[in-house]
Amino acid sequence: MQGRLFRVSPALGGGTIVAKVTPYPDLPQRVRRRYILYSETAGTVPLGYSAYVSGEGASQPWRRISGTSLSEGDVVRIAGTMGEVLYRRGSDHNTLLVTERCNCSCEMCVQPPRTSDDRTLLADLHRAITLFAKDTTVLGISGGEPTLLRGELVRLLRWLRSYLPATRLHLLSNARLFRYRRFAADVGKATDNMLTVGVPLNSDVPRLHDEIAGSQHAFDETVRGVLNLHRHGIAVEIRVVLTRSIVARIEGIAGFIRRNLPFACHVAFMGMETVGNAAANVDRLWVDPADFVDRLESAVGILRVAGIPTSIYNLQLCLLPRSLWRVARRSISDWKVEYLPVCLGCAQRHACCGFFGTDGMRASRAIAQITE
Amino acid sequence: MEYEVADEAVDFMFQGPSQTLKVEFQGGEPLLNFSLVQHITEACEERAAAEGKRVEFVVCTNLSEFTPSIGAYCRSHNIAISTSLDGPPDLHNAHRCNSHALVVAKIDLAREWVGADRVSALMTPTSLSLGRVRDIIDEYVARGFSSIFLRPLNPYGYATLAQGLSMSVDEWLDCYREGLDYILWLNRRGIRFREEFAAILLRRILTNVPAGFVDLQSPSGAGTAVLVYFGDSVYLSDESRMLAAMGDDRFRLAVLGRETFAEAMRSPTFVELLLSTMTEGVPMCHECAFQPYCGADPVGHYREQKDVVGHKAFSEFCKRHMGVFVQLFELLETPASKILTGWI
Incomplete structure (x- = not known):
């Protein structure tokens, strides 16, 4: 559908703008600075909006947008000529990127760490959050590694709970810093049972997990962190990315979760998205799902017996035995998803996750049309 | 209000048949005597727990004395905030001795701590x-x-x-x-x-x-x-x-x-x-x-x-x-x- 990033033609003034999109040129003066006026045609200029964006090129202050289109209720940030949709109204796939720093360097990372100006990022996000629709059902928080923000993450979570009391929060984290009990307690207190933390687990063998995460002691710290999260009433989801080395021990991982992390609220087996580090290492990491679906089926079976809700993300239905369809989800964000030509006549296309549109995602040799 | 009188008031309200009680703190300015607010809140919570009743709290305040530590207390005891905002700066200031800038800043602080939907204005x-x-x-x-x-x-x-x-x-x-x-x-x-x-x-x-x-x-x-x-x-x-x-x-x-x-x-x-x-x-x-x-x-x-x-x-x-x-x-x-x- 639409990407998150876009460009706009230069403005007269400078400064970063965080505001909500409206198509209405006649909002009350006093509230206009919260809004960006967005119009297909660049017409008259009602004063007071924080920016004027249009699909067509026109004279200042109108700025031409390219790369995406905007809708009423979206919240965007514009810095110079770069724009980003921070929030899509009505989408269940909104994610706040809160830092680009990380304390791991996983070989399959889709968003390799970079230094980032977190202070500015956070200030913009705090402002943006006050503009999100109150009926937002779920919101993701991701990085980098969000826990590196420490106290600032606690403040952000409290802010989210304050402004979006009905919204479930989902934090992606390697949970290593939650080994500090006090930090886990503070996060628990700030989020009142509305937070789930999604934690990647690469192996049931510490040394293998650490190698994949590119960091020593990662396994030990992650497991201790997960136990602390549970201790403080925070729901934990375990995420297992299906790379070659991880798949090699997939049943062992399921067994480890069953025995040691039986409180996990959800386990997700995730087909690889080949961007970032994963793209650089794709030949070493990628394994055709057709070569492991039988072991995946048995791993899912182990978790079913343990009563742990389980899902499969990013694997197309035609690769999976029908017994696994009930756990296969349409997991690819609405703004990324694509289908192959062969999918055109597929009877199950409506129920299938499709493919990542942002990468040259490898298609399994077993991709085929389903006729019923 | 004396602490002893407050205890009698709590006792009186719990004698009633209501299963859900709402306690509203008014003044004067309740935040100037926040220790009494805390005393009554905790007395009510204890009583409610013992009798299987529900109790909710609201503080009516001009927020000028509001601090993050008061906010943290309100958050953990589920105390809502009700304040006054009479309109744009000129109108509010004419009614309430030039307090507009202060109250809008404090409203944002209160929202951060207590929750945006728990801070209302009249x-x-x-x-x-x-x-x-x-x-x-x-x-x-x-x-x-x-x-x-x-x-x-x-x-x-x-x-x-x-x-x-x-x-x-x-x-x-x-x-x-x-x-x-x-x-x-x-x-x-x-x-x-x-x-x-x-x-x-x-x-x-x-x-x-x-x-x-x-x-x-x-x-x-x-x-x-x-x-x-x-x-x-x-x-x-x-x-x-x-x-x-x-x-x-x-x-x-x-x-x-x-x-x-x-x-x-x-x-x-x-x-x-x-x-x-x-x-x-x-x-x-x-x-x-x-x-x-x-x-x-x-x-x-x-x-x-x-x-x-x-x-x-x-x-x-x-x-x-x-x-x-x-x-x-x-x-x-x-x-x-x-x-x-x-x-x-």
Whole structure:
């Protein structure tokens, strides 16, 4: 559908703008600075909006947008000529990127760490959050590694709970810093049972997990962190990315979760998205799902017996035995998803996750049309 | 209020039959005596837990003394905040000694700690507010509120002392109509915003959910839906307490430590008051089309006509409510009903 990033033609003034999109040129003066006026045609200029964006090129202050289109209720940030949709109204796939720093360097990372100006990022996000629709059902928080923000993450979570009391929060984290009990307690207190933390687990063998995460002691710290999260009433989801080395021990991982992390609220087996580090290492990491679906089926079976809700993300239905369809989800964000030509006549296309549109995602040799 | 008196007040309110109690802290400025707020909150929580009741809290405050540590306490004890915002800077500052900048900054701080939906503001209209209803609503929208309560001025305390500040019922009704129309227009512009008085009345008209609004009870909500504790006395309502402050303690229901809850509720004067405020049988109410949705206002009628029933032809309460009911029923017949029913 639409990407998150876009460009706009230069403005007269400078400064970063965080505001909500409206198509209405006649909002009350006093509230206009919260809004960006967005119009297909660049017409008259009602004063007071924080920016004027249009699909067509026109004279200042109108700025031409390219790369995406905007809708009423979206919240965007514009810095110079770069724009980003921070929030899509009505989408269940909104994610706040809160830092680009990380304390791991996983070989399959889709968003390799970079230094980032977190202070500015956070200030913009705090402002943006006050503009999100109150009926937002779920919101993701991701990085980098969000826990590196420490106290600032606690403040952000409290802010989210304050402004979006009905919204479930989902934090992606390697949970290593939650080994500090006090930090886990503070996060628990700030989020009142509305937070789930999604934690990647690469192996049931510490040394293998650490190698994949590119960091020593990662396994030990992650497991201790997960136990602390549970201790403080925070729901934990375990995420297992299906790379070659991880798949090699997939049943062992399921067994480890069953025995040691039986409180996990959800386990997700995730087909690889080949961007970032994963793209650089794709030949070493990628394994055709057709070569492991039988072991995946048995791993899912182990978790079913343990009563742990389980899902499969990013694997197309035609690769999976029908017994696994009930756990296969349409997991690819609405703004990324694509289908192959062969999918055109597929009877199950409506129920299938499709493919990542942002990468040259490898298609399994077993991709085929389903006729019923 | 002394701690010992506060303990008696807590005991008194828990003698009542309600399974859910709402405790509202008023002043003066409650944050100046926050340790008493904490004392009462914890006493109520303990009592509620022991008796299997639910208790909710609200602090009515100008927020000037609000700090993050007070916020943290409010958050963990689920205490909501109610403050005052009368409109844009010039209007608010004219009413409340130049406190606009302070209160809007503190509202944001309170939202961060207590929760945006747990911080509400009330506006007090005066003659200075005439013709400014859109400005006032704009201020609420600009400050990120999702609703406003367009309420009439209570003619007590400073409000009557400051002659010339009052607003007539007709002026208020015009103001209300203009405000409601403007809010509906904002909703058509993608700005979700509610008028709370309309929302309460619509809930009363269109659903079976009790409105829980003191003015809309029959018999009188004052005394049955609300009690006000001031000094060692228990009053029927906020207005009763203000009347007492002006020298008339007719609506004092009990003295703490002297009467029990049951004795107070059985006192002949209170029973008499309830009997005479059943709108189903009150002259002119009994034949009114809006009676099922309306309520009694004994204290207001007493202030106005020295009679708890009052002649409705001279009743400001009646005129105000009739005016709003007519507006709402008219609007329910228009496309605006879609927006209005969304407020329920």
